[in-house]
Amino acid sequence: MKCEEAEKFLPLFLYGELSFGEEERLEVHIDECATCRSALDRERALHKALNAGELLPSEELLGECRRELRRRVAHLEPARANFWSRLKEGFTIRIHPFAPAAQPLGAVALVALGFFAARVVPAEFGGRFGMASLADPVTSRVRYVEPVGSGKIQIVIDETRQRVLSGSPEDQKIQGLLFAAAKDPSDPGLRVESMDILKSRPDSSEVRSALLYALQHDSNAGVRLKALDGLKNFGADPETRKVLTQVLLADKNPGVRTQVIDLLIQSKGDSMVGVLQELMRKEDNGYIRMRCQKALHELNASVDTF
């Protein structure tokens, strides 16, 4: 292999997209060629640097997309297969070994059905023909597998079946589930949606505690922003202010910090000065520094501590 060809192969090598033979030839060449070895190191660094360009959608955006889709789907008539497609579906035999033999039988049955259906089946019945009801969707996962003797094995499967509960958000049971969903570590989208419902009832002390907890501990900025939204009328509440101050100095997300400033400066007080001055010392976001400076100016305080 020549260096020119090796150079072309380097990015594909890092993506694992070379054939076995190509990879083998490249590795042999790299072992022997110092220039291509350092070119591979540079390519690796570039490969890693490119990760910085990836954008991750916020959970808020995802939640918004899901809500909009749900609204739009609700206004659509379900697209159903036409009568002939469903009839064909009803006669499709899915057990593959027998399919070739069974298909002519199905065809004959179709012809016979057409002949009799035209005489005995009312026209409006056609739309529902051949539809079997399905059980509720179930998510399953194999928990463990073990031999049980005489050549047999035992497989234990965990199954999660859906249940639909409905009720008012004031209902204790519903609220309990909402609190649990708001802390579900596996699904940030679910947390955003739960927070969206909870935030409209911040007068309840339980709900407010859940909002404050999410603001301090949720790993997702979208969830924290929703919690902040729910706390917007509690900027003067001492407990809320205490948490907001901690979040302002510790949260990594500039959007959250900006909103916390907005909330805190709703009720101005000298206690804010120290916090804002401390923030000025450590903040590197230009926009937040500007907001902070403005707030300090309004409080007739200096930007720096002495």
Add this chain to the structure above:
Amino acid sequence: MAQPALRADESDLIRAAQKGDERAFEQLVRLYDQNVLRLALNLLRSPEDANDIYQETFLRVYKSLHTFRFDCSFHTWLYRIATNLCLDALRKRKVRREEDSMIQTSDGVINRMDTVEEERADGNPQRHLMSHQLRGRIQEVLASMTPRERTVFEMRHYQGLRLRAIGEMLGTSEEAAKNCLFRATQKMRAALGDFV
């Protein structure tokens, strides 16, 4: 991507959704929608456009799910719809200027992408600046790529899809996808040489 253990459930969900089960359709959406949104956001670099692609993709899926015959995987079928919509949007955008991500508000200038992205750099201002500049440069290179190069690069580098699958989704060969990826990485190398 769906876990192998979930494949059987996925087929059940598709069949139930084909018969009009709304809950099954929603579950199906949730299996893939984060990846579709990520793909659209990275290709179009605008949350509003990404939302439009998300809506259009899943509405098309909803309307034509009854035509899905399991000839290919649902994932491939879905991505084919999403990538074609993204490619169309990118081609249309070629005739107008790439949208500026900075917007003027009553409180000053803010970056729209701040509402999208988690802050990744730590408290180190120098690293933050480097990371910001690097992202800016990557965005410039992405904007200079052809829609196909950009799509292949995004699907391979950020979505981790195999070139064979990408070719299938874009209606082209694995070899053509490989050439697109090669050109895209060459452009990146030429533009980001001083960062690495």
